Amino acid sequence: MKTVLVGVGQAGGKVATALAEYDDEMGFRAIRDALAINSAKADLQGLPLDTVLIGQDVVKGHGVGGDNQLGAEVMQNDADEVLNELSGRIDSETEAIFIVAGLGGGTGSGGAPVLAKELERIYDVPVYAIGILPGRDEGSLYQANAGRSLKTLAREADSTILIDNDAWRETGDSVAEGMATINERIARRIGLLLAAGEPIEDRSMGLGGGGIDRDVGQSVVDTSEVINTLRGGGLAAVGYASSEASEDPDDNVNVVTSTTRQALLTGTSLPEATTADAALLVAAGRPDSLSRKGVERARSWVEEETGSMEVRGGDFPLDTDDISALVLLSGVEGSPRVTAFMNRAAEAQAETDDQSEGAAKRDAAESFQNDELDDLL
Numbered sequence: 001m002k003t004v005l006v007g008v009g010q011a012g013g014k015v016a017t018a019l020a021e022y023d024d025e026m027g028f029r030a031i032r033d034a035l036a037i038n039s040a041k042a043d044l045q046g047l048p049l050d051t052v053l054i055g056q057d058v059v060k061g062h063g064v065g066g067d068n069q070l071g072a073e074v075m076q077n078d079a080d081e082v083l084n085e086l087s088g089r090i091d092s093e094t095e096a097i098f099i100v101a102g103l104g105g106g107t108g109s110g111g112a113p114v115l116a117k118e119l120e121r122i123y124d125v126p127v128y129a130i131g132i133l134p135g136r137d138e139g140s141l142y143q144a145n146a147g148r149s150l151k152t153l154a155r156e157a158d159s160t161i162l163i164d165n166d167a168w169r170e171t172g173d174s175v176a177e178g179m180a181t182i183n184e185r186i187a188r189r190i191g192l193l194l195a196a197g198e199p200i201e202d203r204s205m206g207l208g209g210g211g212i213d214r215d216v217g218q219s220v221v222d223t224s225e226v227i228n229t230l231r232g233g234g235l236a237a238v239g240y241a242s243s244e245a246s247e248d249p250d251d252n253v254n255v256v257t258s259t260t261r262q263a264l265l266t267g268t269s270l271p272e273a274t275t276a277d278a279a280l281l282v283a284a285g286r287p288d289s290l291s292r293k294g295v296e297r298a299r300s301w302v303e304e305e306t307g308s309m310e311v312r313g314g315d316f317p318l319d320t321d322d323i324s325a326l327v328l329l330s331g332v333e334g335s336p337r338v339t340a341f342m343n344r345a346a347e348a349q350a351e352t353d354d355q356s357e358g359a360a361k362r363d364a365a366e367s368f369q370n371d372e373l374d375d376l377l
Contacts, residue, residue: 012108
């Protein structure tokens with residue numbers, strides 16, 4: 001999938017950088033360009049991407065201080081500058097635009113929905129978002145910000161892939177170590193998803209060299225399958241796992257299926273998201289180790305586990321000794337993790353408004369429309 005990345009805010013810039021570097025390291029060439037946007041000048045310094053500083057007239061390069069309403073305002077005020085910077089990067093070959101943002105801060109959580117709305121207005125290609133939820137320990141302001149941002153972003157973007165910080169933080173990790181781990185895991189999952197729709201002729205795969213002809217794949221995933229999986233909109237999640245391939249091709253039937261189970265049950269960006277409207281399974285590995293029977297069995301298992309009758313599946317030839325499984329889930333708004341988060345965000349909004357009691361509990365669908373979480377736009 002030929003993609004242009006836009007990182008908004010501090011976390012967005014770092015994750016966009018990690019994605020671009022992973023794509024380059026692996027030789028995928030799915031990411032055609034990347035841009036980082038922020039209202040804090042210091043957070044743009046040192047990023048190996050082209051950058052745009054917004055809000056200079058208002059915050060003088062010092063950031064919006066966690067105020068995501070102000071983050072939305074400065075993005076709206078400087079939208080023309082941002083769009084002009086992107087106009088030379090988004091061309092006729094671009095198949096999708098990905099906005100990357102942490103949803104708990106100020107610039108990313110406020111600016112991402114505004115930018116998604118502006119890009120949807122101008123371009124015909126899908127505009128997707130990668131939204132990073134704050135951990136439970138990151139404070140009420142971050143929870144409330146993320147609830148408001150997610151409510152708005154889910155409406156403005158064609159689909160929003162959620163990353164829950166709590167899903168991948170290792171016990172004992174410092175904040176910096178935790179963020180580095182999360183960024184690396186996002187890059188691997190999203191990077192492989194974007195690459196799965198790209199042609200692979202005459203390309204070294206970055207894991208030992210040796211280009212692989214596309215025609216060796218028996219059912220190679222293409223860009224349309226990614227887009228069709230996300231076509232329903234709303235919230236999405238990605239799962240990933242990797243296992244060592246067996247030297248006996250027959251044994252790899254079980255390797256593919258067991259790795260797919262790990263990806264969905266223990267490796268998702270949104271834990272407990274196993275029910276979905278649509279799904280895509282990508283099995284990556286050397287063509288001679290990827291069992292078509294295993295891929296079909298794994299696809300059938302994903303169909304049964306998610307309750308979806310719309311589950312796509314295919315290969316991605318990759319020069320590695322492992323077999324990897326990537327599972328993209330679309331339509332996960334009703335997952336327990338999303339419901340719990342939206343309730344937590346509503347309670348945090350009540351706290352920041354100095355209300356004496358927490359917000360009433362609601363289900364996930366109601367949480368995206370309730371009055372306790374203000375809309376940013």
